[in-house]
Amino acid sequence: MAATATPLETDQRIESSRPPQQGRRSLGRVLAWTALGLIMAVTLFPFYWMLRTAFSNGAFLATEPSNLLPVEPTMGAFERVFGLASTQEAQAQAGSGAAVNIGRYLLNSIVVATCITAGQVLFGALAAYAFARLRWPGRDAVFFLFLTALMVPPIFTQLPNFLLMRDLGLLNSYAAIVLPFFFMTPFAIFFLRQFFLGIPNEVEESARLDGAGPLRRFFSIILPMASGPLITLAILQYVQAWGEYFWPLLVGSEENVRVLTVGLGIFRAQTPQGSPDWAGLMAATLLAALPVLVLFAVFSRRIVDSIGFSGIK
C-alpha cells in the first residue's frame, strides 16, 4: 500500500527545504506547536491506556473507570492470557477462566509473518532484478500485467483462493495462510525495481566485461548494494503480514494455526458475566503490538523515511 522513495532521496529533500527559522516566537508558532502537541497526545493516549489497563486488576476496573493509573496494579492479566493462572485466580480478576493461550498465537504469528516476509523479499528481489536490469522479450508487458494485480480488490481474489485452499486440503495449515502472499506481492517487486533502476549501468558493466554472468552480478554486486532497501522492505512487509486479519480468519481459525489477530477477535467475543475481560484483552493486545513497537523503536528512521514518493513530476 505504501508509496515509497529511497531513504537517501527523502533525506536530500529534507536538507534542501528547511522549515522557516524565525527568531521571534510569534503567537502563530506557539499555536501551531500547541496543535502539533495535541495531535501527538491524541495519538499516544490509546497506547498509554492499553498499558494502564493491562496492568490493572480486572475486577476493579468498573469501580475506578476514570483512574488514570493502573487500578490495583497486578501482572494477573498477563498470567491469564499465557494460561498461567488457575481458573479461580482468573475469575477473581474478572477473567473468563477459559484458556486463551496467547503464547501459541504469538508463535503462529511469528512463523507466518517470517515465512511471508522471507518469500516476498527473496522472490520480489529476483523478479525486480529481471524487470529492472535484464533484457528479455515481453518484459514491459509482463510488468504491466503484474501492476493490474494492484487494481483488483483483495476480497475478489480471496473468495476463489479460499476454495483453492479447501480443494488442496490445506485449510487450517500454515501453508494456507502463507502461500497467497509468499511468491509475489506487486508492492515488493515495485519497491525494489525502483531501486535497481537507479543503480548506474557502469556498476554492472565492468563485472560483465570480466565475464560475470547475470546470476553472479545479482548476488555479488546488486544484492549487497541493495541491503538498505531490502531491510526496509522486509520491515514493511513484516508489519503488514503481522496485522493481516481477513485471510487468516478465512483459512486458519483453528487453535493450532490461529494467529494473534484472529485469536484476539475470538478472545473479545468471550464475554464472562456480560462484559469482556478488559484487562486480559488489553494485555493480549499489548503483546500483539509489542513486536511491531520493538521493530519500530529500532528502525523508526528507516520506516519514516520510506514513506513518500518518487518519480512524480
Add this chain to the structure above:
Amino acid sequence: MAIATRAARLRTSSTGEPLRPDANGSPRERLTALAFIAPALLGFAVFYFWPTLRGFYFSFTEYDVFNAPVWVGLDNYRAVLEDAVFWNSMKVTVLYVVINIGTQTVLALLLAVLLHRLTRSVLVRSVIVLPYLISNVVVALVFYWMLDAQIGIANQFLGWLGVDPVAFFGDQNWAIPTIALVNTWRHLGYTALLLFAGMLMIPGTVYEAGRVDGASEWQMFWRITLPLLRPVLALVLVITVIGSFQAFDTVAVTTSGGPAEASNVIQYYIFDLAFQRYQFGYASAVSVVLFLILTIVAFFQLRLMRADQSDMA
C-alpha cells in the same frame, strides 16, 4: 499504489534499458530472466490471475460451496439490484467513506502543513505514524475498550463535561461515525506523511518569494501549498478512498455489522454472504459490483483532479 504505478512508467522511459540495440538480451540473459521471474509469475498466475477469472465465473453461478456451481446467467446481478440489504450496505459504506476520508484528509493536510512549517524531527514523524503500524484488530480492540458505553474512559470524560454517556459502538446512529473516526485515528499520521513528502518537493524559494511579498502563512497555504500539492493530493485521495471502501477488520471485531445492520459495510456483507450463508455465487457478484465501483471512483477522481498535470512549471 497508483503512485507507484505512475512512477514506474516514468522510470521505464527515462532510465530503463530498452534503447539498447540488443533489447531482447542474450540467450543466457533470457534464461536467467525466466528463472528469476518464475516464482513471482507462479504466484501471480495462481493467486491473482486465476482467482480473478474464477471470481467472474462464480458471479454467474449459484454456488453453495458444497455442490458444483450451476450457471444462472445474469440472475445474481438482477438480484443485487433488488437486494435491500445490498443498498443499505452501499449507503453505510458511502457514509463511512465520506466521514473517514473527509476528516482524515482535512486533518492530515493540517498536520502535514504543521510538520512542513515547523520541524523536520524524526521523533515527531515517528510518533504520528505509529498507529498505522499497529494492526487494525489491535486498534479496534483498544478503542472498543476506551469507548465502552459504561466504563470506557471516553464516556468518563464526557461525564466530566456534563454530557450523557454515548454507546459509541452500540447505537445505530453512532456506529459508523465511530468506526470511521477510529480508522481516521489510525491512518492520519501516515496520510500526513505522504502529503508532507509531497510538500517537500515544492521548492523552498517559492515560500521565500511569498514571504518577501508579505504573504501570511494562511495565504501561502491557499496560494502556494495547496495548488502545487494537487497532483500528490489526488493520488493520496485515490489510494485512501479505495482503501476506505474496503473497510472490514474494525467492523468484524467490534460490531459484526450491527446494530441492526447499521455498520454492515459492503466488504462485511460479502464476507457474511460467502462464509456465513454459503452463497458464494451471489457474494462473487457483489464483489464484482464493488470492483466496478472502485474502478469508476478511481477513474473519476483522477480525471476531476487532473492528477497527471502539475501546476509546477
